Amino acid sequence: MQTQAQVQAQAPIQAQAQAQAQAPVHAQAGTGPRPGPGTPEKEPNAWGQAAAALALFGALGVALWVAPRVMPSEDTTPQPVSCSEGAHEELPKAYKQTPQPVTGEELCKALNRPDLAKLLGTPGETATTASGTSDTAPLTDGKVAQPEAQVAFDTYTVNVSATYNELSTDQYVNLMKFGNEKDVKTLTLLGRPAVLSSDHTMKIEINLGSVGSSGPVEQGPLARTLSVALDRNDRGGYCDITVWSTSGAVALPDDSVLLDIAERVLPRIPEGPVR
Secondary structure, eight states, X not given: OOOHHHHHHHHHHHHHHHHHHHHHHHHHHOSSOOOOTTOOOXXXXXXXXXXXXXXXXXXHHHHHHHHHHHSOOOOOSOOOOOOOTTTTOOOOHHHHTSSSOOOHHHHHHHHOOTTHHHHTTOTTOOXXXXXXXXXXXXXXXXXXXXEEEEEEOSSEEEXXXXXXXSOOHHHHHHHHTTSSOEEEEEEXXXXXXXXXXXXXXXXXXXXXXXXXXXXXXXXXXXXXXXXXXXXXXXXXXXXXXXXXXXXSOSOOOXXXXXXXXXXXXXXXSOOOOOO
């Protein structure tokens, strides 16, 4: 039988043996210094982890708030087209023989207004094409200047031309009687004689893959035209403003639309007799 003193003397020896036997296990589990006998392991600090998490989320929030203000954003809004075609073309001789003729580029800039889509009743649309040419009138042997400009939208297309001939508005209306014009209506706009008429556009298909190859001339969508004299005294020359449906499936706008466009475009064309 062991005495009480012997039992108390063995207790430290057993505790030391157990500590020595467990030491290799702790050494294999980590790479840090081996804990001594009876040394308690540190538990993770819950408050410290929470503070670190809050700091991380705070930094991410600041980055997300600052990034759109520092980094340039991609703008997908369609930009309006510019009148670049024909800007540097050589003018025909007819323009030198005409007093103060307007060019196709100038007509295009006058027509390609920021509020043109709104005037047409389609304020949400942006022009897809805008062009201007300084050409001469057909069947005149290059002797009559006829610049023109055209701006196209998804719904409507607008064409403006100025013909510098000696034809008065009255003579022009008389010629309409022999043509296919319909719904002819005379009026006065900005103190100048004017006439409204309707006719079909012409559709021509050109095959770019074969030189000189084109399809037959077909009848295009119905168009409405406002013709206004270039001179208040109607001594020759006129400006045509024509609107038609780009797809041919939409009804034409009211005549008031043509009048509104003319009131904004005509002041950009120098007034004066062609003679």
